[in-house]
Amino acid sequence: MSLRVLNYLELESHLQRSGIGTAADHQRAALDGTDVEVVTSPWQGGAPLSALRSLSTGDGVFREYDVAHCNLVGPGSLAVARHAKRNGIPLVLHTHVTREDFAESFRGSTTVAPALGRYLRWFYSQADLVLCPSEYTKDVLESYPVDAPIRPITNGVDVDALAGFADLREEYRERYDLSGTVVFLVGNVFERKGLTTFCRVAEATPYDFAWFxxxxxxxxxxxxxxxxxxxxPENVTFTGWVDDIRGAYGAGDVYLFPTKNENQGIAVLEAMACGKAVVLRDIPVFEEFYTDGHDCLKCDTTAEFREAVERLAEDDALRERLGNNARETALEHSLDRVGDQLAALYREVHDAVRAGRSVDLDTVCDGR
Structure with missing residues (x-):
């Protein structure tokens, strides 16, 4: 029996530039190869206002689906969660937001983070199943504590979407006036992602740095x-929005990511899939995915980051070896694996709720 699953990302049009938006895109692309039918809006007519008009005609606000899967934590997701619980629809909540990774993202976010943590504990605890990108995030949620079964599953990497990145190298290097060894980072510019460290390393080295x-x-x-x-700094370029992210991976040579907190880090996987040498901060989430000296270099201090960048810039063989190993690591997170895992998890949560039992994660394939 095929399942009809709501894969919902509220504020989707505003999150296309974010990791959360990319993660939702990956889920949907991964499910294309399964027997799961995906709907992306919970509302009759595809929007809340259309749903209200449907209510006036007696058709109800919500569409029909067998499993509800929400990727955010705002009022739209809360409405879906309440509807699911009232109507016996299995509820899956995906943890892309924690109080830890919310801190140092926006002005005042660190002050708000503790209150957000209390809300998240309550919100995620409503789920029949909580999905998260890593064992690290699972440990964070259990520390709140979240009272629901929790399963790590990689956000994955869309290797096919990156095809042709090398062909854009000269165009993007010329566009942003980059030359020589280019140290780069891809994603929204936040202090949490190591902005100050990125710039301090640039100040201490002669290479071009670009944050795409x-x-x-x-x-x-x-x-x-x-x-x-x-x-x-004179050698740092902040590009702003990039119309084709493949150009960023084509232009750059060494991916420097001194982030302070991540639930996984999709852009790291994208850089690895493109065979780039990667330098990471040595934080717990990266321990479960990457190995220092094999598919990346890991650092703790600004001085160590500087030394790693200089070493990679001067050693072509090391850069190539790390990049080749990184590509193999990224393939372990392919979307076909993600699709199979998601489909199995949806079926288990659906069958468990219908049978009035708890979700048995031991019956489902490894979510990583």
Whole structure:
């Protein structure tokens, strides 16, 4: 029996530039190769206002589906969760947001993070199954504690979507005036992602640095973001929004990611899938995925990051070896594996709720 699953990302049009948006895209692309039928909006007519009009005609607000899977934690997801619990629909909540990775993202986010943590504990505990990108995130959720079965499953990497990245190398290097060994990072510009360290390493080295991704200098921006983007080191380029992310991976040579906290880090997998040498901060989440000296270099201090960048810039053989191994690591997170795992988890949660029992994660294939 095929399942009809709601895969919902509220505020989707505003999250296309985010890791959460990419993760949802990966889920849907991965499920294309399974027997799961995916709907992306819970609302009759495809939007809340259309659903209200449907209510006036007696058709109800929500569409029909066998499993509800929400990727965010706002009012739309809360409405879906309440509808699911009232109507016996299995509820899957995906943890892309924790209080830990919310801190140091926006102005005031660190102050708000503790209150957010209390809300997340309550919200995620409603689920019949909580999915998260890593064992690290599972440990974080259990520390809250979240009272629901929790299963790690990789966000995956869309290797096919990156095809042709090398062909864009010269175009993007010329566009952003980059030459020689280019040290780069892909994603939204946040202090949490190691912005200050990225710029300090640039100041201490002669290479071109490029951060490919949007940034906010308005009232929501942190002081660090406003400071560095308004007056960057001479060898640092903040590109803003990039129309084809493949160009970023084509232009760059060494992927420097001194992030302070991640649930997984999709852009790391993308850089690895492109065979780039990767330098990471040595934080717990990366321990379960990557091995220092094999598919990446791991560092703790600004000095160590500088030394790693210089070493890779000067050693072509090391850069190539790490990049080749990184590509093999990325293939372990292919979307076909993600699709099979998601389909199995949906079926288990559906069967468990219908039978009035708890979800048995031991019956489902390894979620990583």
């Amino acid at each position: 991704g949007p940034y906010d200098t308005g009232p929501h921006a942190s002081k660090a973001v406003r400071r560095w983007t308004s007056d960057p």
